[in-house]
Amino acid sequence: MTDxxxxxxxxxxxxxxxxxxxxxxxxxxxxxxxxxxxMLFGLTMKLAQGGLVAVEPIYFYQVMTAHGIxxxxxxxxxxxxxxxxxxxxxxxLTGWVYNAMLGLSLAGVVCILASIFVxxxxxxxxxxxxxxxxxxxxxEPGAAAIYLLxxxxxxxxxxxxYLETGRALIQRYGSLGRAMGWxxxxxxxxxxxxxxxxxxxxxxxxxxxxxxVVGAAVIGISLINLYAPEFAIDALLAKNMIYFFGHVFxxxxxxxxxxxxxxxxxxxxxxxxxxxxxxxxxxxxTLLFVLAVYxxxxxxxxxxxxxxxxxxxxxxxxxxxxxxxVTTFSLIAYLHRSGMRWDLASALLxxxxxxxxxxxxxxxxxxxxxxxxxxxxxxxVPGHFHFYLLIGEVAMVWGFMAWLTRESTGERLAGASATSxxxxxxxxxxxxxxxxxxxxxxxxxxxxxxxxxxxxxxHISVVFAALAIAGFAMFLVRFVRRAGTAP
Amino acid sequence: xxxxxxxxxxxxIGLVAVVxxxxxxxxxSHGEPNKQAVEKNRVQLMVALAVIGFVVTYVSxxxxxxxxxxxxxxxxxxxxxxxxxxxxxxxEIPAATPVLFNVQSHDVNHGVGIYDPQGVLLFQTQAMPGVxxxxxxxxxEPGAYRVLCMEYCGLAHHGMTDEFKVIQE
Numbered sequence: 001m002t003d004x005x006x007x008x009x010x011x012x013x014x015x016x017x018x019x020x021x022x023x024x025x026x027x028x029x030x031x032x033x034x035x036x037x038x039m040l041f042g043l044t045m046k047l048a049q050g051g052l053v054a055v056e057p058i059y060f061y062q063v064m065t066a067h068g069i070x071x072x073x074x075x076x077x078x079x080x081x082x083x084x085x086x087x088x089x090x091x092x093l094t095g096w097v098y099n100a101m102l103g104l105s106l107a108g109v110v111c112i113l114a115s116i117f118v119x120x121x122x123x124x125x126x127x128x129x130x131x132x133x134x135x136x137x138x139x140e141p142g143a144a145a146i147y148l149l150x151x152x153x154x155x156x157x158x159x160x161x162y163l164e165t166g167r168a169l170i171q172r173y174g175s176l177g178r179a180m181g182w183x184x185x186x187x188x189x190x191x192x193x194x195x196x197x198x199x200x201x202x203x204x205x206x207x208x209x210x211x212x213v214v215g216a217a218v219i220g221i222s223l224i225n226l227y228a229p230e231f232a233i234d235a236l237l238a239k240n241m242i243y244f245f246g247h248v249f250x251x252x253x254x255x256x257x258x259x260x261x262x263x264x265x266x267x268x269x270x271x272x273x274x275x276x277x278x279x280x281x282x283x284x285x286t287l288l289f290v291l292a293v294y295x296x297x298x299x300x301x302x303x304x305x306x307x308x309x310x311x312x313x314x315x316x317x318x319x320x321x322x323x324x325x326v327t328t329f330s331l332i333a334y335l336h337r338s339g340m341r342w343d344l345a346s347a348l349l350x351x352x353x354x355x356x357x358x359x360x361x362x363x364x365x366x367x368x369x370x371x372x373x374x375x376x377x378x379x380x381v382p383g384h385f386h387f388y389l390l391i392g393e394v395a396m397v398w399g400f401m402a403w404l405t406r407e408s409t410g411e412r413l414a415g416a417s418a419t420s421x422x423x424x425x426x427x428x429x430x431x432x433x434x435x436x437x438x439x440x441x442x443x444x445x446x447x448x449x450x451x452x453x454x455x456x457x458x459h460i461s462v463v464f465a466a467l468a469i470a471g472f473a474m475f476l477v478r479f480v481r482r483a484g485t486a487p
Numbered sequence: 488x489x490x491x492x493x494x495x496x497x498x499x500i501g502l503v504a505v506v507x508x509x510x511x512x513x514x515x516s517h518g519e520p521n522k523q524a525v526e527k528n529r530v531q532l533m534v535a536l537a538v539i540g541f542v543v544t545y546v547s548x549x550x551x552x553x554x555x556x557x558x559x560x561x562x563x564x565x566x567x568x569x570x571x572x573x574x575x576x577x578x579e580i581p582a583a584t585p586v587l588f589n590v591q592s593h594d595v596n597h598g599v600g601i602y603d604p605q606g607v608l609l610f611q612t613q614a615m616p617g618v619x620x621x622x623x624x625x626x627x628e629p630g631a632y633r634v635l636c637m638e639y640c641g642l643a644h645h646g647m648t649d650e651f652k653v654i655q656e
Contacts, residue, residue, distance in 0.1 A: 058642055124639050130616065131595045131641065136570040138642045235596065235616050269514075278529065300598070301613045302553050302620040310548065317540045325533045332510045333525045337518035342511070350507070358503045362496045368543070369552040374488050374608050377598050377637035433497075440493035442608040444600060444637050447645040453606055 018088045019095030023102050025483055027081040028401050030106075031074040032476045035394060038070040039469045046465055049450040050458030058138065060448035061122035068125030069112055072250055073154060075389060077105060078397040079256030080161055083204065085400075086197045086263045091168040097160055104157030111150030119143035124446065126246060127151070129218070129238035133226050141226040148223050155212050155219070162209040169202050176202050180287070181280035188277070196262040196273050199280060203287045204255050210291065211248030214241050236303065243297035251290050254356060254388060257396040258327065261349050264403050265331065268346045269338035273330070282322035289319040299372040309369055316367030320360050328357045341410055344417040344478075348399030351425065355391025359384055362436055377446075380439025387432040390468065391425075398475045405482035420478070424471025430464035489607070555587060555621040566590045566634075568597035568614035571643035573634050581656045582626050588612070590620045597647065598637025604630035611637050626653040 018024065041063045048055035055063070084098055115121040121143040123132045132144035166176065173179040173194060179202035183189040194202070218241035221233050262273045295312030298304050331353050340346065362384040366375045375381070402417075413421060438457045443450070450458060562584050565576035569592065580586055590599050590612050597614040601624070612620040626632070629652075636647035 057645065061639075061642065061644075122642070128596050128639070131639075134570070134594050136594075136641045136643075236618055239596070239615075271520075278526075300611055300620075301615070301618075302555065302622060303615075303618045306551065306553070309553070313548070314540075314544055317544070321533060321536050321540075325529055325536060329529050329532060332506065333520060335510050335514040336520060337516050338514055339517045340514035342514075350511070354503065354507045358500045361499045361503070365492050365496055368547050370547050371488065371492055373552065373610050375492065376611060377600070378608065436493065436496060440489040442489065442602065442606060444608075444635055446639040449645045451606075 018085055019093050020084070020098035023095075023099045024081045024085050025404075027077050027102055028397070028404075029480060029483065031078045031081075031397070032401065032472075032479060034070055034074045036469060036472050036476055038067050038074065039465070039472065041067040041070070043462065043465045043469060046458055046462050048448065050455045050462060051450070052459070052462065055448070057448035058120070058122065061124075062116050062120065064446065064448075065122050065124050066113065066116050069151075071389065072125055072246075072253075073105065073109065073112075075253035075393050076154075076158065076249060077102075079253035079393065080158070082260045082397065082400050083165070083197075083201050083256040084161075086259050087165060087168075087201045090195060090198050091165075091172040093168050094164055097164040101157035101161040104160070105154045108150040108153035108155075108157070111146050111153060115143050115145075115147035115150060119146060121147045123147065126242060127219075127222060128242060129222055129233065129235060130225065132222055133229065145223060145226050148219050148226075152216065152219050152223075155216050159209065159212050159216075162205045162212070165201055166205045166209065169198065169205065173198070173202075176206060180283065181275055182284065184275070185277050185280040185284060193275050196275050196279060197259050199275055199283050200255060200259050200262065203283045204252050207248055207287055207290050208252035211245050211252065215245030215249065218242055218245065236301065239298065239301070240294075244291075244294045247294040247297060248290055250385070250389075254393040254396070255286065255290070257352065257393045257400075258356070260396050260400040260403070261327075261331065261353060264345065264349055264400070265334060268340050269334050271334045271338060273334070278326060279330075282326035285322050286319070289315050289322075293319055296367040296372075299367070299369050300376050313367050313369055317364050320364050323360055324357060328353055342413045343402070343406065343411045344413055344421060344475075345399050345403035345406055347413050347421055348395045348402060352392050352394075352396030352399060355387060355395055356393075359387030359392055359432075362387065374442070375439060377444060378439040379435050379443045379445050382445055383432060383435030383439050386435055390428045390432060394472075398472070398479075401479045402475070405479055416474070417478075420471050420474035422471075423467050423474070427464045427467025427469070427471055431461055431468055434461045434464060553622070555623040561585045561587050561623070563587045563589065566599055566614065567593060568599065568636070568640075568647075569593035570595065570641055571636075571647040573599070573636075573647065573649040575634070575649060575651055578651045580626060580651060580653050582629050582653050584656075585623055585625050587621060587623050590614045590622070591618065592616045595640050596638045597640045600635045600637040602633040602635055603628065604632065606633075613638060629653050629655045 044063055047053040048060050120139040123144060133141060169176060169179040179194055179198055181194050181199045184193050218238055224231050266272045292311055293315040295308045296316045299309050299312060365371055366380055366384060434457055443454045562581060564586055566588055567574040592614040594616060598611055599614050600611040601609045603609055610622055610624055612622045632651055632653055634649040636644055
C-alpha cells in the first residue's frame with residue numbers, strides 16, 4: 001500500500017486552504033443531481049425514439065435542448081470546481097469570485113429552464129443561428145432571448161472565474177507563459193517549475209477565456225437579431241463562432257477535470273506526477289490544437305475553404321498524440337508495479353482517462369472528411385461525445401467526489417462501491433457502444449421520431465441507460481451522505 | 488464505409504481497453520520503473536502515431552473529398568430546404584452519371600442527407616441561408632432514394648424527408 005501524504009495540504013480529508021470550499025462542494029452536489037436528472041431526460045428521449053413512451057415531438061425537442069445544455073453546463077461547472085480546488089494549493093485565489101461564478105451560473109440555469117419549459121424554447125443547446133429567431137412559429141423571440149440571456153449569465157460567471165485564475169497565476173508566476181512552464185520547455189530552466197495543475201490551469205484559462213468571449217459575441221449578436229432582424233450576421237460566420245465556442249467550452253471541461261487525475265493518482269501510486277518538458281510541450285500543443293480544431297464541426301459546409309477543413313482533420317488527429325502519448329502513457333507508466341490500492345475514487349479516475357482515450361478513436365475517425373460525409377450528424381456524433389463525457393469527464397468528477405469523501409483508512413473497491421461501479425461501467429459502456437452502432441447504421445441524430453428499422457437499437461440502449469443512471473444515483477447518494485459528515 | 492469504420496473503432500477501443508486492463512493487473516505488484524526505457528517507449532509511440540497520421544492524411548485527402556465542379560455531362564439538381572420540406576429541381580436522376588447537387592436553404596440550417604434504397608447514408612451537405620453548398624455524386628444502383636434532414640431545424644425536423652428515383656438510362 002503506498003498512500004502517502006505528500007505534504008501537509010494533502011492529508012486525507014484535509015481541505016484547508018481552499019477558498020469558497022462550500023461553493024465547490026455545493027457545485028459538486030448540485031451538478032451531480034443535475035447530471036442524474038439530465039440522464040433521466042436522456043432516457044426519456046431514448047424511450048420516445050424507441051416508441052416505448054409517447055412524447056409529443058415539441059416536448060421531445062424541449063427535453064433534448066435541456067439535456068444538452070444541462071450536461072454541458074454540469075461538465076463545465078464540475079471541471080471548474082476541480083480546477084479551483086487543486087489550483088488553490090499553489091496560487092492565492094479569491095473566494096468570492098468562485099461564489100459569483102456559481103451564483104451567476106444558477107441564475108443562468110433558472111433563465112434557461114424557464115425559457116425551455118415555460119416559454120417553449122427548443123433550439124437545441126447549440127442555438128444555431130438563425131434557428132432561435134426562426135422557429136417556424138413554435139416559440140416566441142422572447143423565449144429564445146431568455147435562453148440566450150441565461151447562457152450569457154453563465155458565460156459571464158465563467159469569464160470572471162478565468163480572469164481570477166489568470167490573475168492569481170500571473171501574480172504567483174509572473175506571467176501565463178511561466179505558469180505554462182514554457183521556460184522549462186524552451187530553455188530547460190529548472191527554477192520554479194510549475195506543478196501539472198498549474199500548467200493545465202494556465203492553458204485552460206487562456207483557451208476557454210477566448211472561447212467564452214467568442215461565444216458571448218455570437219450570443220450578443222443573436223440577441224440583437226431577435227428584436228432587430230435587420231441586424232443580421234452571415235450565417236456561416238455565426239456557425240463558425242458557435243462551433244468554436246462550443247467545441248472549446250466542452251473540451252475545457254475535460255482538460256480541467258484531468259487535474260484530479262494529476263493530483264490524486266500520485267497519492268495512490270506514491271509517484272508524483274512530474275512536470276517534464278514533454279508534459280509542458282503536450283499542454284502547449286493542446287493550447288494550439290484546441291483553438292484550431294473546431295473546423296471539424298464544419299466539414300460538410302463545402303463553402304468553407306479547403307485549408308480550414310484540412311486543418312480540422314489534421315489537428316483532430318494531432319490532438320490525440322498529447323492525449324495518448326503523454327497523459328495516457330504516463331498514467332500507465334505511473335500505475336505499473338506501483339502497489340496501487342484500488343478503491344472507488346482511483347477506479348473512477350483511471351476509468352475517466354480510459355473513456356477519454358477510447359472516446360477519441362471514433363472522434364478522430366469521424367474527423368476524416370471522407371468518413372464525416374457518412375457519419376456527420378448521425379448518432380455517431382453523440383456516440384463519441386457521450387464516450388468522452390459519460391466514461392471520461394464525468395467519471396473523473398465522480399472519482400474526485402469519491403476521493404473527497406473517502407474514509408481515512410484504506411478503503412477498497414468492494415461491496416457497495418464495487419457494485420455501483422460495475423453497474424455504472426456496464427451501463428455506460430454498453431450505452432455509448434450502441435450509440436456508435438446506431439451511427440454506423442446511418443441513424444440521424446436529433447430526430448424525435450425514429451423509423452421502425454432503427455428502434456431495435458433504441459430498445460437495447462434503454463436498458464444500458466437505466467443501468468448507468470442507477471450507478472450514478474448510487475454515487476450521488478454516497479457523496480451526499482458522506483459529505484454531510486465531512487469536517 | 489460505415490461498417491469498416493465501426494469495425495476499426497471497436498478494434499482500437501478494444502486495444503485501449505486491453506492496455507488499461509493489463510495496466511490495472513500489473514499495478515498491484517511492486518517494482519521500480521526504468522524511467523529511461525519508459526521515455527524511449529514514449530518517443531517511439533509518438534513517432535509511430537505521427538507516421539500513421541501522415542499516411543492516413545495523405546491517403547484520405549487524395550482525391551479531394553469535396554471535388555464538386557460542374558462540367559460537361561454533369562447533371563445538376565438544385566435542392567432548396569425550408570421549414571419543413573425539400574424542393575428538388577428533378578425527381579428522376581440518371582444512374583452512372585455525375586450529379587451535382589446545389590444546396591441552399593430559405594430559412595435556417597438544414598442538412599441534406601441522401602440515403603440509398605437499403606437505408607444507408609451515401610453523402611450529405613449542409614443547406615444554409617445565403618450560401619450554396621455543392622456536392623457531386625454518381626449513383627450506381629437504380630431505385631428509390633431518400634432525402635432526410637440531418638441538421639436540427641425545429642419541430643418537424645424528423646418529418647423533413649423526400650424521395651427521388653435513380654433510373655437506368
